[in-house]
Amino acid sequence: xxxxxxxxxxxxxxxAWLKVFLHLAxxxxxxxxxxxxxxxxxxxDPAKDIQHFTGxxxxxxxxxxLLVAPLARxxxxxxxxxxxxxxxLWCFAWATLHLTSYTLLELGINNRPYxxxxxxxxxxxxxxxxxxTQAMQRKxxxxxxxxxxxxxxxxxxxxxxxxxxxxxxxxxPIIY
Numbered sequence: 001x002x003x004x005x006x007x008x009x010x011x012x013x014x015x016a017w018l019k020v021f022l023h024l025a026x027x028x029x030x031x032x033x034x035x036x037x038x039x040x041x042x043x044x045d046p047a048k049d050i051q052h053f054t055g056x057x058x059x060x061x062x063x064x065x066l067l068v069a070p071l072a073r074x075x076x077x078x079x080x081x082x083x084x085x086x087x088x089l090w091c092f093a094w095a096t097l098h099l100t101s102y103t104l105l106e107l108g109i110n111n112r113p114y115x116x117x118x119x120x121x122x123x124x125x126x127x128x129x130x131x132x133t134q135a136m137q138r139k140x141x142x143x144x145x146x147x148x149x150x151x152x153x154x155x156x157x158x159x160x161x162x163x164x165x166x167x168x169x170x171x172x173p174i175i176y
Contacts, residue, residue: 010079019086026090029057030097047105054098055118055165059158059176061091066155085132088151092129095122114164121154121161 010018033053036042042049065087072080099122102115128148130136137144159176166173 010077012079015079015082018083022083022086022090026061026093029053047101050101050105051098052166054094054101055162056172058091058094058098059162061087061094062151062155062158063176065091066151088125088132089129092125095125098122114161117157117161117164121158124150124154 033050037046037050065084068080068084068087072078099118102118128151131140131144131147140147159173162176163169163173
């Protein structure tokens, strides 16, 4: 009985404020990235720093997106599901910045296995972002869920892409 009293349900208004916070969490690192670039906080290879930063941000948003459903279920907070699309779109935005930073800063993509994995992940995220609206969910019916289950493939391939891209075994890519 006491546990039930301690459990506070999110309201629609609180979810709206959580979405504002999450938008800030998605946008402010971009502001920091530009600021750090102008202040000279990058290493001798700023292109790699930008690529790794944007890639790690995409992975963080991917993991946050995947945590929403279990968190909503176990915390008995069904309204939390309303933030999953927002997190997924920020994941796609950061993955797009990651891809763009590579193509712009490295002047093209060449044949390296980790790049192929990264491109596969990005194409899947593109398909998920393009079909994330309720209208597309209705239009695709059962196929929508089958398509969106590919997020789990990205959750496996993206950390492998990260591990292969750093070319050395270090703790951070292994944690992801």
